Amino acid sequence: METLELEKVKIETPRQIRISPNLGLGEHKRKEIADSLKKVLADSYCLLVMTQNYHWNVRGINFKVIHELTENQYLDIFKAIDDIAERIRTLGEDAPGTMTEFNELTSINLPNKELSDREMIVDLLESNETIVKTLRNALHPASEVNDEATADLVTERLKVHEKVAWMWRGHLEQ
Ligand SMILES: [Fe+2]
Numbered sequence: 001m002e003t004l005e006l007e008k009v010k011i012e013t014p015r016q017i018r019i020s021p022n023l024g025l026g027e028h029k030r031k032e033i034a035d036s037l038k039k040v041l042a043d044s045y046c047l048l049v050m051t052q053n054y055h056w057n058v059r060g061i062n063f064k065v066i067h068e069l070t071e072n073q074y075l076d077i078f079k080a081i082d083d084i085a086e087r088i089r090t091l092g093e094d095a096p097g098t099m100t101e102f103n104e105l106t107s108i109n110l111p112n113k114e115l116s117d118r119e120m121i122v123d124l125l126e127s128n129e130t131i132v133k134t135l136r137n138a139l140h141p142a143s144e145v146n147d148e149a150t151a152d153l154v155t156e157r158l159k160v161h162e163k164v165a166w167m168w169r170g171h172l173e174q
Helices: 027-057 063-090 099-105 117-144 148-172
Strands: none
Touching (some): 063 148, 117 148
16 A cells, blocks of 8 residues: 655645625625624624533532523524524625634623622623624624525524523522
8 A cells, every 4th residue: 555645745725716695785785794693603602602611610509500501502502603604604704713713703701610600690691691782783784685594593593592681680580
């Protein structure tokens, strides 16, 4: 069997060819919508990390409720992330896909595993409310030009995160 020595193999980088999608949205608007979705993707990823972090590290009287609710939530976010990233690609833009890019784009704070169980609930509540605002900002440019596919996806995520925020708020109310 012949063994190839990689440093002797010349690999030419192929010329990159990009084709702009022709979706009736207009170049500027298409990019504006994709940019707003990149923020949604970054927020979703960072919220996934926070939610899973608290699923693992929670201690205290609220252990069971936090451990169980966070599991449902991070599984849901994990599925949604793929749809959001693929919508960005459908709109002709590259999807951010590194933690550095996500950290630059996100409005979600870094999680803190030292928080008490109640403080984790507050953090999850505030972070879900933060992503709701990012989603609302993404809904506007899409709705303006009847980009129903994006608006639909964003509306679905809005419903989820508004409901999650209500659940955490409910835990804090007396
Ligand atoms: Fe688990």
